Amino acid sequence: MxxxxxxxxxxxxxxxxxxxxxxxDDGTFNIDWRKDAVVNxxxxxxxxxxxxxNLKAAVSKVDGNxxxxxxxxxxxxxxxxxxxxxxxxxxxxxxxxxxxxxxxESKGAVVNTGMGAFSAISAECHSTMGVGVPLDAIxxxxxxxxxxxxxxxxxLLVRRILAGKKNGATVTAVGWKAVSLADDNKTIDxxxxxxxxxxxxxxxxxxxxxxxxxPERVMVxxxxxxASGAAIMFMKPFVNAVGxxxxxxxxxxxxxxxxxxxxxxxxxxxxxxxxxxLIEIMPDExxxxxxxxxxxxxIVITSRxxxxxxxxxxxxxxxxxxxxxxxxxxxxxxxxxxxGEGTDGIDAxxxxxxxxxxxxxxxxxxxxxxxxxxxxxxxxIPVYEKPEYGVMDANPTAEEVETALVYAGGPFFWNGIVDxxxxxxxxxxxxxxxxxxxxxxxxxxxDKGEVVIKYKVSDVAPGVVLSNMKLPMTTGMxxxxxxxx
Amino acid sequence: xxxxxxxxxxxxxxxxxxxxxxxxxVTAMLAAALEKGLVEAVVVLKKLGEFEAVPIVTSxxxxxxxxxxxxxxxxxxxxxYLEYGTKVALPAKPCDARSTIEQAKRGQVDIDTTYIVxxxxxxxxxxxMTREMLxxxxxxxxxxxxxEEIDKGKLIxxxxxxxxxxxxxxxxxxxxxxxxxxxxxxxVNIPTMADIACGNWGVIGDLAGKGTxxxxxxxxxxAILENAIDAGAVEITPADEKxxxxxxxxxxxxxxxxxxxDKKYLxxxxxxxxxxxxxxxxxxxxxxxxxxxxxxxxxxxxAKCTEFSSSSxxxxxxxxxxxxxxxxxxxxxxxxxxxxxxxxxxPLTHIYQRFARPIQDEFEYKPGMDMTTPPFFGVDLLEEGH
Ligand SMILES: Cc1cc2nc3c(=O)[nH]c(=O)nc-3n(C[C@H](O)[C@H](O)[C@H](O)COP(=O)(O)OP(=O)(O)OC[C@H]3O[C@@H](n4cnc5c(N)ncnc54)[C@H](O)[C@@H]3O)c2cc1C
Ligand code: SF4
Ligand code: SF4
Ligand code: SF4
Ligand code: SF4
Numbered sequence: 001m002x003x004x005x006x007x008x009x010x011x012x013x014x015x016x017x018x019x020x021x022x023x024x025d026d027g028t029f030n031i032d033w034r035k036d037a038v039v040n041x042x043x044x045x046x047x048x049x050x051x052x053x054n055l056k057a058a059v060s061k062v063d064g065n066x067x068x069x070x071x072x073x074x075x076x077x078x079x080x081x082x083x084x085x086x087x088x089x090x091x092x093x094x095x096x097x098x099x100x101x102x103x104x105e106s107k108g109a110v111v112n113t114g115m116g117a118f119s120a121i122s123a124e125c126h127s128t129m130g131v132g133v134p135l136d137a138i139x140x141x142x143x144x145x146x147x148x149x150x151x152x153x154x155x156l157l158v159r160r161i162l163a164g165k166k167n168g169a170t171v172t173a174v175g176w177k178a179v180s181l182a183d184d185n186k187t188i189d190x191x192x193x194x195x196x197x198x199x200x201x202x203x204x205x206x207x208x209x210x211x212x213x214x215p216e217r218v219m220v221x222x223x224x225x226x227a228s229g230a231a232i233m234f235m236k237p238f239v240n241a242v243g244x245x246x247x248x249x250x251x252x253x254x255x256x257x258x259x260x261x262x263x264x265x266x267x268x269x270x271x272x273x274x275x276x277x278l279i280e281i282m283p284d285e286x287x288x289x290x291x292x293x294x295x296x297x298x299i300v301i302t303s304r305x306x307x308x309x310x311x312x313x314x315x316x317x318x319x320x321x322x323x324x325x326x327x328x329x330x331x332x333x334x335x336x337x338x339x340g341e342g343t344d345g346i347d348a349x350x351x352x353x354x355x356x357x358x359x360x361x362x363x364x365x366x367x368x369x370x371x372x373x374x375x376x377x378x379x380x381i382p383v384y385e386k387p388e389y390g391v392m393d394a395n396p397t398a399e400e401v402e403t404a405l406v407y408a409g410g411p412f413f414w415n416g417i418v419d420x421x422x423x424x425x426x427x428x429x430x431x432x433x434x435x436x437x438x439x440x441x442x443x444x445x446x447d448k449g450e451v452v453i454k455y456k457v458s459d460v461a462p463g464v465v466l467s468n469m470k471l472p473m474t475t476g477m478x479x480x481x482x483x484x485x
Numbered sequence: 486x487x488x489x490x491x492x493x494x495x496x497x498x499x500x501x502x503x504x505x506x507x508x509x510x511v512t513a514m515l516a517a518a519l520e521k522g523l524v525e526a527v528v529v530l531k532k533l534g535e536f537e538a539v540p541i542v543t544s545x546x547x548x549x550x551x552x553x554x555x556x557x558x559x560x561x562x563x564x565x566y567l568e569y570g571t572k573v574a575l576p577a578k579p580c581d582a583r584s585t586i587e588q589a590k591r592g593q594v595d596i597d598t599t600y601i602v603x604x605x606x607x608x609x610x611x612x613x614m615t616r617e618m619l620x621x622x623x624x625x626x627x628x629x630x631x632x633e634e635i636d637k638g639k640l641i642x643x644x645x646x647x648x649x650x651x652x653x654x655x656x657x658x659x660x661x662x663x664x665x666x667x668x669x670x671x672x673v674n675i676p677t678m679a680d681i682a683c684g685n686w687g688v689i690g691d692l693a694g695k696g697t698x699x700x701x702x703x704x705x706x707x708a709i710l711e712n713a714i715d716a717g718a719v720e721i722t723p724a725d726e727k728x729x730x731x732x733x734x735x736x737x738x739x740x741x742x743x744x745x746x747d748k749k750y751l752x753x754x755x756x757x758x759x760x761x762x763x764x765x766x767x768x769x770x771x772x773x774x775x776x777x778x779x780x781x782x783x784x785x786x787x788a789k790c791t792e793f794s795s796s797s798x799x800x801x802x803x804x805x806x807x808x809x810x811x812x813x814x815x816x817x818x819x820x821x822x823x824x825x826x827x828x829x830x831x832p833l834t835h836i837y838q839r840f841a842r843p844i845q846d847e848f849e850y851k852p853g854m855d856m857t858t859p860p861f862f863g864v865d866l867l868e869e870g871h
Contacts, residue, residue: 032539033774034537035537036534036537036613045772045828049772151768155772155828158768162830420771421796423797455797456796456797456799458799
């Protein structure tokens, strides 16, 4: 009956909703609603509500055998040589990310957050790409333009957008699927965004950057924001993607695709992933598994059990996210800290660096200095400089396929979890054109393979099969497919 | 001591008496129940901030003592934290007490080993609303608040500089602030269904502000109070008739206020009922929180509402909601928890009450008031020839 109650944030996406975790003596836990949390007033989406089912503790392993954490750390120390590559997409605290950066530095390397858009777009844009606007700003905007599906991708935006509407905002959604809260659902050629959307400084653009986002699309949106004076907010699928990006600033970054390519061409032999499961995050799971299989050493430092831990040579299991000490920065740029005091990951890295035990304190000071604050106050967003940037020449790749399987990518998708997302969506015309029958699942075939799956009729763009669950026969966020009965 | 007796009592420990909401009696009683082994655990609110507290289930009397005081901006129902088979006591607003009883009817709570220490309740506020109200109406920084109380229809905040800032609750509510909507029409102020009902109404004269009014409702109520007296933790004196009359009068006045709010908020739906429900629920993101927090729902994971519905359905209104509306018709107590946690800000309590009220009125059945089950539970199918 004894419980430890942690004040924490949901690790499901960059909104970083406040919540409590009630952990029992046996390590199992429940969540509870933290109604005084400024970000979400205690409200959570399905991912947060179902966190106990979604988050399983990690186990330390060496070559498939369970070991003590200290033994895994020793194995880690022996395995990392020069030339290792490091990835941390933002699923952990800023401090743990910084610890990994220190380790990487000692090996002459950097930590990659894997967001290709950041490596492809000039640094003057990074602040705007990283830190968005306060969620309150959505409520007071006159125009809200959505390049995401808030219901699926960032569900705690829904109430903010609805509040904005109540305050008189008009909502336009530009996406694969019509969203019911929008006054207007549109498909617009990127070349015409400016003229068709007619935004101004009272407008807010909400879009997304994930590891698979085409940088050119980001450039188009940055251009749109610049030309119109609209505020822009790029949501990220990882809880501390913004914080980890801020911590990593000024280092050369590689996209996840580049890292996979370098593993395949033999230039990366050892890969260290900190709470970053490339098998779950990247759309072509088979390709990732094949590449990882070519490594001499796959080292995973992780707070949760996931697919990549099953294939790693070394797994260093750290405490669950809610127990970690440290800072998280959400999509607004808001810094939050939980009540956790765990520093397993940082201590493990400290051992390798021969650092004294107070490495956490040193890293925490560095994080506060980066944020320009003395202490974290979740109710006060630090001030970020957003330098002016120049207009960019952007040519997003048009998806020229007849029928496209497209991923929306919600929290369940990014965490590789099958929940109530085991179906695809398409419009009625697709059904008739492909002779689908009610109650009989659809067969979806790509060059790589096929799946037979339930479908739902929705107001999805013509030629699009939308999925929020990753299917094994995909090659990218958009895959050319055929659909049949 | 007999059922029906009324007393004014207080904690003998000066610190508890001062920190307690009225006389610290509830805290002293709960702590003594633990100390003397009457119960193994107590549910209380652990205070984390002026507007933030989290329910804990504790065997440590010190944690119970630390929890003294009423938190009006912590709208949480405590019955969800009870564990079957544990001898337990909990402070209970009417919604805490009523849901405990509904859970007992469904075999989730053992009523014989659960001591329900009732608290009168005039309502709670959502902390996010409280903060906004402080900033926009009171023109105060929420971080400056060190205390809050409700007195003579006014909501009073005390700031660090010792100043008190009072505004009439009626005025606040006219502007959309104040108590949660569900509390405005909640008509049960005195928890007559609890083992013992405690409050500050009816404490007059020298004891005003320093004593807790208690009414004994059950044998368990006698047991928990006598236990505390035996332990030397509380003292009581019989309540005088004037105090009792004042308490009844304020209760009556509050019921009238609730009836007016009922009219204001739960007026009949205009136009198509189906359209109303479809529209009201159109932004549901299927999080399941409304079910998880519902303190009268006794279904676990494999419930009808979840098993019969899927995000892949294309119904205009999800079966999850339809099943829940029907399933909770007899038991929804209008506690407001579902509205509080809905990430799409759907006024769920309002909608559930709209469904539940007519049937509860028709059968003259009010859930959670005692252990009797609704009339339609009692229909003998065999007798009816099925
Ligand atoms: C929200 C609220 C509204 C109230 N409104 C009225 C009213 O209108 N008229 C009236 O006569 N009395 C009201 N009361 C009761 C009154 O404030 C005192 O709680 C009661 O008189 C007992 O006083 P005490 O000093 O003995 O309690 P204390 O010794 O202070 O013990 C109070 C106990 O209540 C628990 N508690 C505090 N806040 C909450 C909460 N939000 N939900 C559940 N448990 C809580 C604490 O954990 C503690 O165990 C209200 C109480 C609450 C919590
Ligand atoms: S997944 Fe995102 S929106 Fe959902 S509860 Fe977690 S942080 Fe909030
Ligand atoms: S629903 Fe009733 S008993 Fe519960 S907090 Fe509101 S007014 Fe009090
Ligand atoms: S349906 Fe809502 S208001 Fe009714 S009892 Fe459940 S949580 Fe409370
Ligand atoms: S809490 Fe709200 S969003 Fe979640 S399932 Fe219930 S109605 Fe839907």
